[in-house]
Amino acid sequence: MEVREEMKGSIEIKDDKVFTWPTLVAKEFLAAIFVTVGLLFYSYAVDAPLRELSNPGQAENPAKAPWYFLGLQEALVYFDPWYAGVILPTFIVIGLILIPYLDNNPKGNGYYTFKERKFAMTVFLSGYVFWYILIYIGTALRGPFWAFFWPWEKWTHDFPTPPPLHDLPLPLGIALLLGFYFFGLVIPAIVKKDFFMRLGFIRYVLTMGLLLSMIGTVIKMFFRLALNVKYIIATPWINI
């Protein structure tokens, strides 16, 4: 709106509002056009995939879920389905939902900043990037029988037999898991006391519990890749 010249100095509250019409609506309209044109061009150039009629007697090899679930399918290499396919995604969704209630850092509300919220940024971005790395591996680097192939390798059924896997002894596995969560909860609370105090007990336990599960998932993958460990804990009832 027009402001008379002599009044400009006396206005204190910054009014940075602009008319939605046409400032914002025009951009939205343009975006809609670009998306439509982009989709039409892409769809003209590339056909949606369609394979032969479904046949329950002849499994696809590799049989892959839609790409956005391939991170979870890739996690199946390292975990039993109850974790990779059910508990892990449940943790992710619950963790995402809890973010606003766990992150009580008042800074960085409504603008881009890394410096003012290093912890939240680092955790979220690591998880976000890792999710897409797993999707990339599952989509591009997994061939028949879910065997690993580099991008420059040809998918064949003639790949070397993977090394034999072994389980950790049960007492060691339980000790490792309990120790991981116990020290993972206690040590940061002592070393980073202000962090613990700022969050309070419940927030701290939930935040660190979820973070440790996230880190633990990666550590288990490392155990499998580097040390050929199949299960940290192997029992007749449940395997981790």
Place this chain on the structure above:
Amino acid sequence: MRLIPDLIKKITDNEIWKSVFRHGYTDTPRNRVLQIISNVWLHLHPAKVREHGTKVRFTWCMGGITFFIFLFETITGILLMFYYTPDVNRAYADIVDLMYVVPFGRLLRNTHRWGAHAMVITVSIHMLRVFLTGSYKPPRQFNWVLGVVLLVFTFLLSFTGYLLPWDQLGYWAITVGTNMARATPLLGHEGPFAYILGMRADNDVRFALLGGTMIDAPALLRAYVWHCIGIPVVASALMMVHFWRVRKDGGISGPL
């Protein structure tokens, strides 16, 4: 020479025109406001917004584009429904017909398919933007929760659509996906501790999803109904709340 102005006056200066369009189009602040608030579709917006909220470098436009793709998918989806029957004996042939017989059928199916993938990508980038700007912080915590639920519904929308062509790709992708359900602790017959609740292949959570012990006609029908009616209805309801909350929680987030 006054032909055009006269013509415009003839068209607009009468009862019929004025019953439809309530205000003129002269570029005045009043008309700019009326343009938004007297239009049922546009009044989702406030009449004025903070300037940074109109910048693509702040919003990345990803939430809006996600919503637009949802509308795009609704329209192409309705058109596809004219040509598709969720019957195991017809579904695949219907898709082949769409690709080779129906006028513009190939373009229709392609845009619907690629739009679905695009929506999964844009909604995930939207979440990234909202996180990076800390927009989930008070007073917008609950809208983030709604957003996460909508993210899950976007996955489910895309996932249920995957089976409908009834080809090998969809069949085995849904096989892999729903096989996870039978490993659900307590509720899936191969999951840990399932014996406590007496779970079998024909009564566990996977059975409830598929309407059978394997993917067959009931599963196709379920995927179809969830895909075309169930999930869109629920997601639309949640979207209304999501957008309404943006306004109620103080408009687009920004530095105070």
